[in-house]
Amino acid sequence: MTQATSAPLESSSGRSRAVAAGLTLRQSRRRRPAEVRAHNRAVVLGLLFHGEPVSRAQLARTTGLAPVTISDLVSELLAEGIVAEAGTAKQPRVGKPPTLVAFQHGSRQLVALDLSEVKVARGAVLDLSGRILHRRSASLGDPAHLAEHLEDLARELLALTSAPVLGLGIGTPGLVDPAGYLVEASNLASHDLALAEILHQRLGVPVHVENDANVLALGEVTFGHAPEHGLLTVALGLGVGAGIVLHGTLIRGHRLAAGEIGHITVDEEGPTCACGRRGCLEGAVSSSTLRARLGADTGPSAQRIRAEAGATLGRVLAPIVSALNLQQLRLFGPTEIYGGAFIEALEGTVRGRILPALAADLDVHFSPLGEDAVLTGAVVPVLIGELGFS
Numbered sequence: 001m002t003q004a005t006s007a008p009l010e011s012s013s014g015r016s017r018a019v020a021a022g023l024t025l026r027q028s029r030r031r032r033p034a035e036v037r038a039h040n041r042a043v044v045l046g047l048l049f050h051g052e053p054v055s056r057a058q059l060a061r062t063t064g065l066a067p068v069t070i071s072d073l074v075s076e077l078l079a080e081g082i083v084a085e086a087g088t089a090k091q092p093r094v095g096k097p098p099t100l101v102a103f104q105h106g107s108r109q110l111v112a113l114d115l116s117e118v119k120v121a122r123g124a125v126l127d128l129s130g131r132i133l134h135r136r137s138a139s140l141g142d143p144a145h146l147a148e149h150l151e152d153l154a155r156e157l158l159a160l161t162s163a164p165v166l167g168l169g170i171g172t173p174g175l176v177d178p179a180g181y182l183v184e185a186s187n188l189a190s191h192d193l194a195l196a197e198i199l200h201q202r203l204g205v206p207v208h209v210e211n212d213a214n215v216l217a218l219g220e221v222t223f224g225h226a227p228e229h230g231l232l233t234v235a236l237g238l239g240v241g242a243g244i245v246l247h248g249t250l251i252r253g254h255r256l257a258a259g260e261i262g263h264i265t266v267d268e269e270g271p272t273c274a275c276g277r278r279g280c281l282e283g284a285v286s287s288s289t290l291r292a293r294l295g296a297d298t299g300p301s302a303q304r305i306r307a308e309a310g311a312t313l314g315r316v317l318a319p320i321v322s323a324l325n326l327q328q329l330r331l332f333g334p335t336e337i338y339g340g341a342f343i344e345a346l347e348g349t350v351r352g353r354i355l356p357a358l359a360a361d362l363d364v365h366f367s368p369l370g371e372d373a374v375l376t377g378a379v380v381p382v383l384i385g386e387l388g389f390s
């Protein structure tokens, strides 16, 4: 449940009933009743979204909320069709078995756009479980008309939806603020664009825009079963980017650039980079660099090239893993380049450079979400923004 607090609140006390994973240093004011209700609703929705059908009594026990509060919230969600009654519980005791309620993943649909391939936008209609129902793609063409291209593609996808639309989620390279303002996206030759606001005005649905590497991290937690206390996702392709989730919070950083590891210097004598400096990580491990170096070679020298590149990335990631005590490292990218010797050298290098106790806990592997990970992950900012959970 990234960014959505999982501890329920009772309005009678105005205080959290459970200990949060992080420390809140300053409480500036008491929560208003409407905020408490929205928070409790999100907690119940999150439990139902991720769990099996449960009775109202079980929900009350799990959340610690009063049965009357649960009954009220469930009635509201039933009326909205987001949950539905789903049979009765099997129980050995005599008496009327309780009715179960279940989350309805098909009750709403979303449109997601993946801009990470630079010249082509991939789009999809998905349900709330992240299942892709329809796909479309479009050329991004002239960067000056990025919003228009995306509007056309989103309209085409919205016309394919067959349930109420929760919103539009977009994963894009570059720096994006929490309001969906594209501060800088050099790969798209675009900057200073109020993308979420423009598309919301034109399409009439809620729009949530997020950096593509961040979207991958969010998707891993919600749909990839990654732990939310210490996750690093690394997207390898034409660029190199990372997303960090720590104690259930996506880390954005001072200038929204947390995880922008592509321009860390790895070789002071290396090739000149588009950023103007020499020997950036991106130039050493991007898919275009490695494809050019590997050519058609699949022999021992190709394995050595891939292992060297994996070790280079490992030397960059080890201090990050160590400083933040991260437990899970998940990679995204074409496995024909980054599988085998690359990921083995990467993992070995990271493990060899951090405290042995941390290395023992570290888990390194490819994401289970595959090529559609940005589309699936772009669902999550919409879930958080519109329903309050993930």
Ligand SMILES: [Zn+2]
Pocket (backbone or CB within 6 Å): 262, 263, 273, 274, 275, 276, 277, 280, 282
């Ligand atoms: Zn650079």
